[in-house]
Amino acid sequence: MASLGELERAVMERLWAAEAPVAATALRDGLADRGVALTTVHTVLTRLEQKGFVVHDEDRPRRFAARASREEHAAELMHEVLGQSADRQAVLARFVGGVDPAEARLLRELLADDAAR
Amino acid sequence: MLPATAVSLAVLAALLAWPVPVLLARAGWPGRDPLVALVCWQAIGLAGGLSIIGALLVHGLAPWGDALPQAGWSLLAGSPAAGPVRGDHWVALTLAGVLAVELVGVLVLSWLRTTRTRRRHRAQLELVVQPSAALPDTRLLEHPAPVAFCIPGARPLLVLSSGMVAELDDDQLAAVVAHERAHLKEHHHLLLLPFVAWKAALPVLPAAERAYAAVRQLVEMRADDVALNSLTGPGARRTLARAIVAAAGGTGGAGVPDGALAVAGAGVRARVLRLLEPPHPLSATARWAALLSAGLLLFLPTALLLLPAG
Numbered sequence: 001m002a003s004l005g006e007l008e009r010a011v012m013e014r015l016w017a018a019e020a021p022v023a024a025t026a027l028r029d030g031l032a033d034r035g036v037a038l039t040t041v042h043t044v045l046t047r048l049e050q051k052g053f054v055v056h057d058e059d060r061p062r063r064f065a066a067r068a069s070r071e072e073h074a075a076e077l078m079h080e081v082l083g084q085s086a087d088r089q090a091v092l093a094r095f096v097g098g099v100d101p102a103e104a105r106l107l108r109e110l111l112a113d114d115a116a117r
Numbered sequence: 118m119l120p121a122t123a124v125s126l127a128v129l130a131a132l133l134a135w136p137v138p139v140l141l142a143r144a145g146w147p148g149r150d151p152l153v154a155l156v157c158w159q160a161i162g163l164a165g166g167l168s169i170i171g172a173l174l175v176h177g178l179a180p181w182g183d184a185l186p187q188a189g190w191s192l193l194a195g196s197p198a199a200g201p202v203r204g205d206h207w208v209a210l211t212l213a214g215v216l217a218v219e220l221v222g223v224l225v226l227s228w229l230r231t232t233r234t235r236r237r238h239r240a241q242l243e244l245v246v247q248p249s250a251a252l253p254d255t256r257l258l259e260h261p262a263p264v265a266f267c268i269p270g271a272r273p274l275l276v277l278s279s280g281m282v283a284e285l286d287d288d289q290l291a292a293v294v295a296h297e298r299a300h301l302k303e304h305h306h307l308l309l310l311p312f313v314a315w316k317a318a319l320p321v322l323p324a325a326e327r328a329y330a331a332v333r334q335l336v337e338m339r340a341d342d343v344a345l346n347s348l349t350g351p352g353a354r355r356t357l358a359r360a361i362v363a364a365a366g367g368t369g370g371a372g373v374p375d376g377a378l379a380v381a382g383a384g385v386r387a388r389v390l391r392l393l394e395p396p397h398p399l400s401a402t403a404r405w406a407a408l409l410s411a412g413l414l415l416f417l418p419t420a421l422l423l424l425p426a427g
Contacts, residue, residue: 005243012244053244074245074260078278081238082264090227090313091234093300093340095265095293096365099385104366107389111362114355114393 007036007044012053016070021056021063120179122421126172129418133165138324142331146407148391150399151339153407155308158332160411162311166220168418170213175422177210184425219318227314231306235268242268246276252294257282263367267297269306284367289360292348296357299343305336334384341388358392361385 014030028041045064048054056062147154180198182188246256255275263281268274275297312329319325345353365385
């Protein structure tokens with residue numbers, strides 16, 4: 001039995017891969033190798049909707065689609081995750097923050113000087 | 118005499134609120150031994166809080182007795198005061214209570230908030246990151262900016278962007294991962310937490326801002342040091358320096374927020390210089406002197422509070 005987190009990922013993968021909105025039954029059929037019941041698929045979709053990743057239309061039966069493409073999702077996530085407020089820096093440890101272009105050039109010169117010696 | 122104790126504690130608190138953090142933030146030696154310097158910063162924070170609250174308590178409780186534990190007990194037990202109780206005694210007691218609640222409360226709130234944000238970020242990230250085939254316990258995120266970060270906690274998450282993987286060679290990536298693992302292994306987020314919290318709680322105290330910046334920088338330097346210990350080869354320092362420069366210079370215009378760039382810039386340069394031209398490590402004597410000072414800093418207010426005065 002896969003965890004809900006893994007199922008959420010699998011469902012998102014399928015929604016991102018799909019050209020058009022997908023019905024829950026089609027998602028269940030796609031996940032047949034995991035032996036997932038239709039109710040579980042609905043649970044996962046509801047959770048994803050609450051998180052704001054999935055939207056559905058008003059057709060009968062309802063069909064589901066990813067709210068944003070994978071790239072947009074990654075970009076939004078990056079923006080939120082790496083926002084540089086003081087709180088954020090306590091939340092996660094980033095390898096190095098970005099610097100402005102002048103500083104970046106200065107840093108590259110430091111490296112070049114070091115390599116020349 | 119109690120007033121003398123209160124005055125000593127107040128003087129200690131004043132020293133720890135301004136000159137001591139400023140001097141330590143300016144000093145050159147912390148870069149030579151970030152771990153010892155981090156211990157000193159924690160001692161300064163703890164002793165500072167202890168002495169200011171202690172000074173107020175000692176003054177406020179003066180009418181109830183000579184030694185703080187006994188005077189506090191008398192007050193709680195409802196015994197009559199030995200001396201006249203004036204308004205300033207009540208003001209001091211109230212301030213002590215407010216300050217204690219604020220410092221501890223902000224710390225707890227800050228911890229709860231960061232934990233909640235971490236959990237949300239982790240849940241969102243887990244939907245899109247892929248396990249890395251080459252680097253164990255590392256996830257890949259599809260994004261052009263060269264970014265690496267870890268989310269600490271019970272289930273830590275170490276994330277590299279595809280931009281980072283494209284930009285760096287294998288040795289540099291190993292150095293980045295070693296740096297992030299060092300943060301996780303040594304729980305650096307816990308060392309930062311009190312300084313984040315108190316910076317938010319005491320915006321009027323400029324030293325809080327400096328202390329936070331210094332601790333943040335030291336934590337990065339310490340992680341660099343730990344990473345170097347786990348990397349082999351003579352070029353490890355240069356490899357790590359190259360990785361830092363590549364990651365710092367490559368984020369512009371890729372949808373990654375870049376606030377406070379100038380502040381980050383000076384810190385990044387200090388890290389790179391330190392890797393290219395390593396400073397002499399502190400001598401054993403200097404190390405022990407610094408650690409002893411940190412210990413004394415904690416012992417002094419504790420002793421002043423607990424020992425009977427006079």
